[in-house]
Amino acid sequence: MAWPKEYGGQGVDSLYQSIVDQEMRRQAVPICFNVIGLGWAGPLINDIGTEQEKARYLKGILSAEDIWCQGFSEPDHGSDLGNARTRAVREGDEYVVNGTKIWTTLGNYAKYMILLARTNPEAERKYDGLSFFLAPMQIDGIDPRPIRKLTGEFGFTETFFTDARIPADSLMGEEGEGWKIAMKTLQYERGAEAGAAGGLAFVRIVIDDLLQELGGVSRKGEPLTKDPQMRDQLVRLIMEEKAISLGDRRASIPALTSDYPLALPLSHKLRWTEYTRKMRQFAINAQGADGSLYVGDERARGGGFWQRAYLNSFSATIGGGTSQIQANIIAEHVLGLPK
Amino acid sequence: MNAVVKELDEFRLEIASWLKANKPQDPGFLLPQSFMEVGSEQQQEYLRASQHIV
Numbered sequence: 001m002a003w004p005k006e007y008g009g010q011g012v013d014s015l016y017q018s019i020v021d022q023e024m025r026r027q028a029v030p031i032c033f034n035v036i037g038l039g040w041a042g043p044l045i046n047d048i049g050t051e052q053e054k055a056r057y058l059k060g061i062l063s064a065e066d067i068w069c070q071g072f073s074e075p076d077h078g079s080d081l082g083n084a085r086t087r088a089v090r091e092g093d094e095y096v097v098n099g100t101k102i103w104t105t106l107g108n109y110a111k112y113m114i115l116l117a118r119t120n121p122e123a124e125r126k127y128d129g130l131s132f133f134l135a136p137m138q139i140d141g142i143d144p145r146p147i148r149k150l151t152g153e154f155g156f157t158e159t160f161f162t163d164a165r166i167p168a169d170s171l172m173g174e175e176g177e178g179w180k181i182a183m184k185t186l187q188y189e190r191g192a193e194a195g196a197a198g199g200l201a202f203v204r205i206v207i208d209d210l211l212q213e214l215g216g217v218s219r220k221g222e223p224l225t226k227d228p229q230m231r232d233q234l235v236r237l238i239m240e241e242k243a244i245s246l247g248d249r250r251a252s253i254p255a256l257t258s259d260y261p262l263a264l265p266l267s268h269k270l271r272w273t274e275y276t277r278k279m280r281q282f283a284i285n286a287q288g289a290d291g292s293l294y295v296g297d298e299r300a301r302g303g304g305f306w307q308r309a310y311l312n313s314f315s316a317t318i319g320g321g322t323s324q325i326q327a328n329i330i331a332e333h334v335l336g337l338p339k
Numbered sequence: 340m341n342a343v344v345k346e347l348d349e350f351r352l353e354i355a356s357w358l359k360a361n362k363p364q365d366p367g368f369l370l371p372q373s374f375m376e377v378g379s380e381q382q383q384e385y386l387r388a389s390q391h392i393v
Contacts, residue, residue: 016350023354029362029393033374033386064390067383105375109383146378154378155371203372295369308372315375 003046007058025204035201036106037061037068040188041114041134048184049172057112057134069110069137069144071101071117071159072182078322081116081182082126086161088117088133090175093168095119095133097141097161103319107144107157110137116182119175130178135166151295151311189320190269202316205276205309207241210234210283213306217286224286237279244271263334270326273316280310363389 001017003009010016032038042061045053060066077083086099097117104113115133123129137144141164144157173181211234217224224230250256251264283306284291295304317323331337366385371377377386 015347019347019351020354023351023358024393027355027358027362029358030370030386030389031372031374032390032393033371033377033383034390035374064387067387106377109377151376153371153376155376201374205372312372312376316373319375 003042003058003062004054007046007054008062009058021200024200029200031203032200033106034061034064034067036070036110036114037066037112039201040070040185041068041112043188044114044181044185045134048181052169053134053172060111066111067106067109069104069106069113069157069159070185071104071113071115071135073101073103075100075102075158082130082179084116084118084130086115086117087121088115088119088131088166090119090168091165094165095168095171097135097164097166099161101159101161102156103147104144104157104159105155105319107137107159108146110144113137113159114185116178119178123176127179128176130182131175132172132178132181133166133170134172135170139164139166141165149312150314151308153312155315186320190266190326203309205280207238207279210237210279213283213302214286216301219288230286233282237275237282240275241279244268244275247271260334263330266334267326267330269320270323270330273313274323277310277313277317280306280313284310358393361392363392 001010001012001020002014003011005011038061042058045057049057057066061068071086072081072084074084074086077085086097086101088095088097095117097115099117101107101113101115104110107113113133113135115135116130117133118129119131120129141162142159143162144159146154147156147158148154149156211225214225214230214234215223219227225234247264248268251268254261257264287301287306290299290301291307293300293304294307297304300307321329332339363385366381368381370385371382377383
Protein backbone atom coordinates (compact mmCIF):
# COMPACT_ATOMS: atom_id res chain seq x y z
CA MET A 1 0.00 0.00 0.00
CA ALA A 2 2.96 2.30 0.57
CA TRP A 3 4.22 1.93 -2.99
CA PRO A 4 3.61 4.96 -5.27
CA LYS A 5 0.23 5.20 -6.96
CA GLU A 6 1.72 5.50 -10.43
CA TYR A 7 3.26 2.05 -10.02
CA GLY A 8 0.17 0.27 -8.71
CA GLY A 9 0.41 1.07 -4.99
CA GLN A 10 -1.78 3.33 -2.89
CA GLY A 11 0.90 5.84 -1.92
CA VAL A 12 -0.14 5.83 1.75
CA ASP A 13 1.84 5.54 4.98
CA SER A 14 3.28 2.08 5.70
CA LEU A 15 1.07 2.00 8.80
CA TYR A 16 -1.82 1.11 6.51
CA GLN A 17 0.14 -1.84 5.13
CA SER A 18 0.74 -3.01 8.71
CA ILE A 19 -3.00 -2.98 9.34
CA VAL A 20 -3.64 -4.97 6.17
CA ASP A 21 -0.94 -7.48 7.19
CA GLN A 22 -2.45 -7.88 10.65
CA GLU A 23 -5.94 -8.47 9.27
CA MET A 24 -4.67 -10.91 6.64
CA ARG A 25 -2.95 -12.93 9.36
CA ARG A 26 -6.00 -12.73 11.60
CA GLN A 27 -8.21 -14.13 8.85
CA ALA A 28 -5.66 -16.76 7.78
CA VAL A 29 -5.37 -15.51 4.22
CA PRO A 30 -3.01 -17.77 2.22
CA ILE A 31 0.65 -16.73 2.19
CA CYS A 32 1.95 -14.13 -0.27
CA PHE A 33 4.45 -16.35 -2.05
CA ASN A 34 5.94 -13.67 -4.32
CA VAL A 35 7.93 -12.33 -1.39
CA ILE A 36 11.19 -11.94 -3.31
CA GLY A 37 9.32 -9.50 -5.53
CA LEU A 38 7.16 -7.89 -2.87
CA GLY A 39 9.62 -7.88 -0.02
CA TRP A 40 13.08 -7.52 -1.55
CA ALA A 41 13.25 -6.66 -5.27
CA GLY A 42 10.25 -4.30 -5.16
CA PRO A 43 11.41 -2.18 -2.22
CA LEU A 44 14.92 -2.12 -3.72
CA ILE A 45 13.62 -0.84 -7.06
CA ASN A 46 11.40 1.65 -5.23
CA ASP A 47 14.39 2.94 -3.27
CA ILE A 48 17.21 3.09 -5.81
CA GLY A 49 15.74 2.08 -9.19
CA THR A 50 15.44 4.41 -12.16
CA GLU A 51 12.02 5.64 -13.26
CA GLN A 52 12.28 3.22 -16.19
CA GLU A 53 12.90 0.28 -13.84
CA LYS A 54 10.02 1.29 -11.60
CA ALA A 55 7.66 1.54 -14.56
CA ARG A 56 8.81 -1.80 -15.96
CA TYR A 57 8.76 -3.97 -12.86
CA LEU A 58 6.64 -2.73 -9.96
CA LYS A 59 3.09 -3.24 -11.21
CA GLY A 60 3.77 -6.84 -12.20
CA ILE A 61 5.13 -7.59 -8.72
CA LEU A 62 2.01 -6.25 -6.99
CA SER A 63 -0.42 -8.06 -9.26
CA ALA A 64 1.54 -11.36 -8.99
CA GLU A 65 1.82 -11.44 -12.77
CA ASP A 66 5.59 -11.43 -12.38
CA ILE A 67 7.17 -13.82 -9.89
CA TRP A 68 10.75 -13.06 -8.82
CA CYS A 69 13.57 -15.23 -7.60
CA GLN A 70 17.03 -14.52 -6.21
CA GLY A 71 20.36 -15.63 -7.67
CA PHE A 72 22.94 -15.00 -4.94
CA SER A 73 24.17 -18.32 -3.47
CA GLU A 74 26.37 -20.63 -5.52
CA PRO A 75 27.11 -24.34 -5.04
CA ASP A 76 30.73 -23.84 -4.01
CA HIS A 77 30.40 -20.63 -2.00
CA GLY A 78 27.16 -20.82 -0.02
CA SER A 79 26.70 -17.64 1.98
CA ASP A 80 30.08 -16.27 0.91
CA LEU A 81 28.64 -13.95 -1.72
CA GLY A 82 31.89 -12.04 -2.14
CA ASN A 83 33.35 -15.07 -3.89
CA ALA A 84 30.51 -15.47 -6.40
CA ARG A 85 31.90 -16.90 -9.64
CA THR A 86 28.96 -16.66 -12.05
CA ARG A 87 30.27 -14.54 -14.92
CA ALA A 88 28.50 -11.85 -16.90
CA VAL A 89 30.45 -10.61 -19.92
CA ARG A 90 29.29 -7.58 -21.87
CA GLU A 91 28.83 -8.18 -25.61
CA GLY A 92 27.17 -5.24 -27.36
CA ASP A 93 23.67 -4.72 -25.96
CA GLU A 94 23.77 -7.93 -23.95
CA TYR A 95 25.58 -9.69 -21.14
CA VAL A 96 26.49 -13.33 -21.63
CA VAL A 97 26.01 -15.20 -18.36
CA ASN A 98 27.66 -18.49 -17.39
CA GLY A 99 27.64 -20.22 -14.02
CA THR A 100 25.36 -21.82 -11.45
CA LYS A 101 23.15 -20.47 -8.67
CA ILE A 102 21.63 -22.66 -5.99
CA TRP A 103 18.75 -22.55 -3.48
CA THR A 104 16.86 -20.42 -5.97
CA THR A 105 13.43 -20.24 -4.34
CA LEU A 106 10.66 -20.15 -6.99
CA GLY A 107 13.31 -20.39 -9.72
CA ASN A 108 11.08 -22.55 -11.90
CA TYR A 109 8.14 -20.12 -11.71
CA ALA A 110 9.99 -16.81 -11.85
CA LYS A 111 9.91 -14.29 -14.66
CA TYR A 112 12.80 -12.29 -13.21
CA MET A 113 15.81 -12.91 -11.00
CA ILE A 114 17.80 -10.49 -8.88
CA LEU A 115 21.18 -11.74 -9.97
CA LEU A 116 24.64 -11.16 -8.55
CA ALA A 117 27.33 -11.91 -11.13
CA ARG A 118 31.00 -11.16 -11.66
CA THR A 119 31.67 -8.69 -14.46
CA ASN A 120 35.31 -7.98 -13.62
CA PRO A 121 37.40 -10.89 -12.33
CA GLU A 122 40.50 -8.67 -12.32
CA ALA A 123 39.15 -6.14 -9.80
CA GLU A 124 41.58 -5.40 -6.96
CA ARG A 125 38.93 -6.10 -4.34
CA LYS A 126 36.76 -9.13 -5.14
CA TYR A 127 33.65 -7.15 -4.10
CA ASP A 128 34.31 -4.51 -6.76
CA GLY A 129 34.10 -7.09 -9.53
CA LEU A 130 30.44 -7.86 -8.87
CA SER A 131 27.40 -6.39 -10.61
CA PHE A 132 23.67 -6.60 -9.94
CA PHE A 133 21.07 -7.49 -12.56
CA LEU A 134 17.28 -7.52 -12.80
CA ALA A 135 17.54 -10.46 -15.14
CA PRO A 136 14.82 -12.11 -17.21
CA MET A 137 14.51 -15.85 -16.54
CA GLN A 138 12.55 -17.08 -19.52
CA ILE A 139 15.31 -16.99 -22.10
CA ASP A 140 17.50 -19.61 -23.74
CA GLY A 141 20.44 -20.76 -21.66
CA ILE A 142 18.77 -20.50 -18.23
CA ASP A 143 17.76 -23.86 -16.79
CA PRO A 144 16.25 -23.99 -13.28
CA ARG A 145 16.10 -27.58 -12.01
CA PRO A 146 13.95 -28.33 -8.93
CA ILE A 147 15.67 -29.72 -5.82
CA ARG A 148 13.79 -32.29 -3.74
CA LYS A 149 14.02 -31.44 -0.04
CA LEU A 150 14.19 -33.54 3.10
CA THR A 151 10.39 -33.28 3.34
CA GLY A 152 9.93 -34.75 -0.13
CA GLU A 153 8.61 -31.40 -1.32
CA PHE A 154 10.11 -29.02 -3.82
CA GLY A 155 10.55 -25.26 -3.54
CA PHE A 156 14.17 -24.56 -4.46
CA THR A 157 15.97 -24.95 -7.73
CA GLU A 158 19.56 -25.10 -8.88
CA THR A 159 19.77 -22.66 -11.78
CA PHE A 160 22.26 -23.22 -14.58
CA PHE A 161 23.34 -20.41 -16.91
CA THR A 162 24.91 -21.51 -20.18
CA ASP A 163 25.72 -18.65 -22.55
CA ALA A 164 22.47 -17.00 -21.45
CA ARG A 165 22.12 -13.60 -23.12
CA ILE A 166 20.37 -11.03 -20.94
CA PRO A 167 19.74 -7.45 -22.08
CA ALA A 168 22.41 -4.95 -21.02
CA ASP A 169 19.72 -2.68 -19.59
CA SER A 170 18.93 -5.31 -16.97
CA LEU A 171 22.07 -4.10 -15.15
CA MET A 172 21.02 -2.20 -12.01
CA GLY A 173 23.24 0.74 -11.16
CA GLU A 174 26.74 0.61 -12.61
CA GLU A 175 29.10 -2.28 -13.17
CA GLY A 176 30.99 -2.96 -9.96
CA GLU A 177 28.15 -1.81 -7.68
CA GLY A 178 26.76 -5.32 -7.26
CA TRP A 179 28.06 -5.89 -3.75
CA LYS A 180 26.61 -2.63 -2.44
CA ILE A 181 23.20 -3.33 -4.00
CA ALA A 182 23.20 -6.95 -2.83
CA MET A 183 23.90 -5.86 0.74
CA LYS A 184 20.99 -3.43 0.57
CA THR A 185 18.78 -6.24 -0.72
CA LEU A 186 19.82 -8.46 2.17
CA GLN A 187 18.76 -5.76 4.61
CA TYR A 188 15.21 -6.27 3.38
CA GLU A 189 15.55 -10.03 3.53
CA ARG A 190 17.00 -10.00 7.03
CA GLY A 191 14.42 -7.56 8.29
CA ALA A 192 16.61 -4.54 8.92
CA GLU A 193 14.42 -2.57 6.54
CA ALA A 194 10.75 -3.32 6.16
CA GLY A 195 9.67 -5.01 2.97
CA ALA A 196 6.08 -5.13 1.75
CA ALA A 197 5.12 -8.67 2.56
CA GLY A 198 7.89 -10.35 4.54
CA GLY A 199 5.56 -11.23 7.39
CA LEU A 200 2.98 -12.73 5.06
CA ALA A 201 5.35 -15.10 3.33
CA PHE A 202 5.03 -17.67 6.11
CA VAL A 203 2.11 -19.25 7.92
CA ARG A 204 2.59 -17.64 11.30
CA ILE A 205 3.05 -20.36 13.91
CA VAL A 206 3.31 -18.99 17.43
CA ILE A 207 3.32 -20.17 21.01
CA ASP A 208 -0.49 -20.04 21.23
CA ASP A 209 -0.64 -22.63 18.44
CA LEU A 210 1.73 -24.83 20.43
CA LEU A 211 -0.35 -24.46 23.59
CA GLN A 212 -3.46 -25.41 21.66
CA GLU A 213 -1.67 -28.47 20.25
CA LEU A 214 -0.49 -29.57 23.69
CA GLY A 215 -3.97 -29.19 25.13
CA GLY A 216 -4.91 -32.38 23.31
CA VAL A 217 -1.90 -34.42 24.40
CA SER A 218 -1.83 -36.58 27.50
CA ARG A 219 0.72 -38.91 29.01
CA LYS A 220 -0.09 -41.62 31.50
CA GLY A 221 -3.62 -40.31 31.68
CA GLU A 222 -2.58 -36.79 32.65
CA PRO A 223 -2.57 -33.69 30.41
CA LEU A 224 0.97 -33.12 29.23
CA THR A 225 0.80 -29.50 30.26
CA LYS A 226 0.69 -30.64 33.91
CA ASP A 227 4.11 -32.26 33.67
CA PRO A 228 6.52 -29.99 35.63
CA GLN A 229 9.41 -30.45 33.19
CA MET A 230 7.19 -29.70 30.22
CA ARG A 231 5.83 -26.63 31.98
CA ASP A 232 9.34 -25.42 32.67
CA GLN A 233 10.34 -25.71 29.01
CA LEU A 234 7.07 -24.17 27.89
CA VAL A 235 7.54 -21.13 30.10
CA ARG A 236 11.01 -20.63 28.64
CA LEU A 237 9.55 -20.66 25.14
CA ILE A 238 6.77 -18.27 26.13
CA MET A 239 9.32 -15.87 27.59
CA GLU A 240 11.53 -16.08 24.52
CA GLU A 241 8.68 -15.35 22.13
CA LYS A 242 7.46 -12.50 24.29
CA ALA A 243 10.97 -11.01 24.37
CA ILE A 244 11.22 -11.15 20.56
CA SER A 245 7.80 -9.58 20.19
CA LEU A 246 8.59 -6.76 22.63
CA GLY A 247 11.97 -6.25 20.97
CA ASP A 248 10.26 -5.77 17.62
CA ARG A 249 7.95 -3.16 19.10
CA ARG A 250 10.89 -1.42 20.70
CA ALA A 251 12.76 -1.42 17.38
CA SER A 252 9.97 0.62 15.83
CA ILE A 253 10.60 3.47 18.29
CA PRO A 254 13.95 5.10 17.37
CA ALA A 255 14.28 6.92 20.70
CA LEU A 256 14.45 3.57 22.50
CA THR A 257 17.20 2.18 20.29
CA SER A 258 19.52 5.14 19.91
CA ASP A 259 22.49 3.42 21.62
CA TYR A 260 22.57 0.56 19.12
CA PRO A 261 20.15 1.55 16.33
CA LEU A 262 20.59 -1.62 14.25
CA ALA A 263 20.89 -4.11 17.09
CA LEU A 264 17.28 -5.26 17.17
CA PRO A 265 16.56 -5.23 13.43
CA LEU A 266 19.79 -7.03 12.61
CA SER A 267 19.29 -9.64 15.29
CA HIS A 268 15.60 -10.27 14.52
CA LYS A 269 16.21 -12.93 11.87
CA LEU A 270 18.62 -14.85 14.08
CA ARG A 271 16.38 -14.71 17.13
CA TRP A 272 13.12 -15.49 15.35
CA THR A 273 14.28 -18.30 13.07
CA GLU A 274 16.19 -20.11 15.79
CA TYR A 275 13.28 -19.70 18.20
CA THR A 276 10.71 -21.08 15.73
CA ARG A 277 12.90 -24.08 14.97
CA LYS A 278 13.25 -24.80 18.68
CA MET A 279 9.55 -24.34 19.36
CA ARG A 280 8.54 -26.67 16.53
CA GLN A 281 11.00 -29.30 17.70
CA PHE A 282 9.46 -29.08 21.15
CA ALA A 283 6.01 -29.68 19.63
CA ILE A 284 7.21 -32.88 17.98
CA ASN A 285 8.98 -34.11 21.11
CA ALA A 286 5.79 -33.53 23.06
CA GLN A 287 3.94 -35.90 20.76
CA GLY A 288 6.12 -38.79 21.92
CA ALA A 289 6.18 -41.68 19.45
CA ASP A 290 3.54 -39.96 17.31
CA GLY A 291 6.16 -37.34 16.53
CA SER A 292 7.73 -39.73 14.04
CA LEU A 293 4.60 -39.78 11.85
CA TYR A 294 4.48 -37.48 8.86
CA VAL A 295 2.13 -35.86 6.37
CA GLY A 296 0.19 -38.53 4.52
CA ASP A 297 -0.05 -40.86 7.51
CA GLU A 298 -3.61 -40.76 8.77
CA ARG A 299 -2.40 -41.37 12.35
CA ALA A 300 -0.23 -38.21 12.33
CA ARG A 301 -1.52 -35.56 14.72
CA GLY A 302 -2.95 -32.60 12.85
CA GLY A 303 -2.05 -34.21 9.55
CA GLY A 304 1.66 -33.90 10.39
CA PHE A 305 1.44 -30.10 10.62
CA TRP A 306 4.22 -29.74 13.22
CA GLN A 307 6.54 -32.27 11.62
CA ARG A 308 6.32 -30.44 8.31
CA ALA A 309 6.76 -27.09 10.02
CA TYR A 310 9.83 -28.32 11.89
CA LEU A 311 11.62 -29.80 8.89
CA ASN A 312 10.93 -26.70 6.82
CA SER A 313 12.08 -24.35 9.59
CA PHE A 314 15.73 -25.08 8.77
CA SER A 315 15.43 -23.24 5.45
CA ALA A 316 14.75 -19.97 7.24
CA THR A 317 17.83 -20.38 9.45
CA ILE A 318 19.98 -20.64 6.31
CA GLY A 319 18.38 -18.43 3.64
CA GLY A 320 19.45 -14.79 3.64
CA GLY A 321 22.58 -15.66 5.59
CA THR A 322 22.98 -18.56 8.00
CA SER A 323 22.58 -18.09 11.73
CA GLN A 324 26.38 -18.15 12.00
CA ILE A 325 26.65 -15.32 9.48
CA GLN A 326 24.00 -13.36 11.37
CA ALA A 327 25.91 -13.82 14.61
CA ASN A 328 29.08 -12.54 12.91
CA ILE A 329 27.25 -9.48 11.61
CA ILE A 330 25.92 -8.66 15.07
CA ALA A 331 29.37 -9.22 16.60
CA GLU A 332 31.09 -6.90 14.11
CA HIS A 333 28.50 -4.24 13.35
CA VAL A 334 26.61 -3.97 16.62
CA LEU A 335 29.03 -5.03 19.33
CA GLY A 336 32.16 -3.79 17.53
CA LEU A 337 34.08 -6.99 18.14
CA PRO A 338 37.19 -7.66 16.01
CA LYS A 339 36.90 -9.85 12.90
CA MET B 340 -10.41 9.72 19.88
CA ASN B 341 -8.33 11.85 17.53
CA ALA B 342 -8.95 11.97 13.78
CA VAL B 343 -5.96 9.82 12.83
CA VAL B 344 -6.86 7.00 15.20
CA LYS B 345 -10.46 7.14 14.02
CA GLU B 346 -9.36 6.95 10.39
CA LEU B 347 -7.08 3.97 11.08
CA ASP B 348 -9.82 2.16 13.00
CA GLU B 349 -12.26 2.70 10.16
CA PHE B 350 -9.66 1.47 7.69
CA ARG B 351 -9.10 -1.67 9.77
CA LEU B 352 -12.83 -2.39 9.82
CA GLU B 353 -13.06 -1.84 6.08
CA ILE B 354 -10.15 -4.23 5.41
CA ALA B 355 -11.51 -6.86 7.80
CA SER B 356 -14.90 -6.71 6.16
CA TRP B 357 -13.45 -6.87 2.66
CA LEU B 358 -11.26 -9.84 3.51
CA LYS B 359 -14.16 -11.67 5.08
CA ALA B 360 -16.13 -11.31 1.88
CA ASN B 361 -13.31 -11.81 -0.61
CA LYS B 362 -10.53 -13.91 0.85
CA PRO B 363 -9.61 -16.92 -1.29
CA GLN B 364 -11.43 -20.15 -0.42
CA ASP B 365 -9.69 -23.25 0.91
CA PRO B 366 -8.46 -25.03 -2.23
CA GLY B 367 -8.89 -28.52 -0.80
CA PHE B 368 -5.24 -29.48 -1.25
CA LEU B 369 -2.16 -29.02 0.89
CA LEU B 370 -0.86 -25.46 0.82
CA PRO B 371 2.75 -24.53 1.60
CA GLN B 372 3.56 -23.10 5.01
CA SER B 373 6.09 -20.73 3.48
CA PHE B 374 7.17 -19.27 0.15
CA MET B 375 10.09 -21.70 0.17
CA GLU B 376 7.78 -24.69 -0.14
CA VAL B 377 5.84 -23.93 -3.31
CA GLY B 378 6.46 -27.15 -5.17
CA SER B 379 3.61 -27.78 -7.59
CA GLU B 380 1.86 -25.98 -10.43
CA GLN B 381 -1.40 -26.36 -8.52
CA GLN B 382 -0.02 -24.52 -5.48
CA GLN B 383 1.67 -21.90 -7.59
CA GLU B 384 -1.45 -21.13 -9.61
CA TYR B 385 -3.64 -20.95 -6.52
CA LEU B 386 -1.26 -18.62 -4.67
CA ARG B 387 -0.73 -16.41 -7.68
CA ALA B 388 -4.49 -16.00 -8.05
CA SER B 389 -4.81 -15.45 -4.30
CA GLN B 390 -2.26 -12.63 -4.28
CA HIS B 391 -3.91 -11.11 -7.32
CA ILE B 392 -7.20 -10.94 -5.40
CA VAL B 393 -5.81 -9.39 -2.23
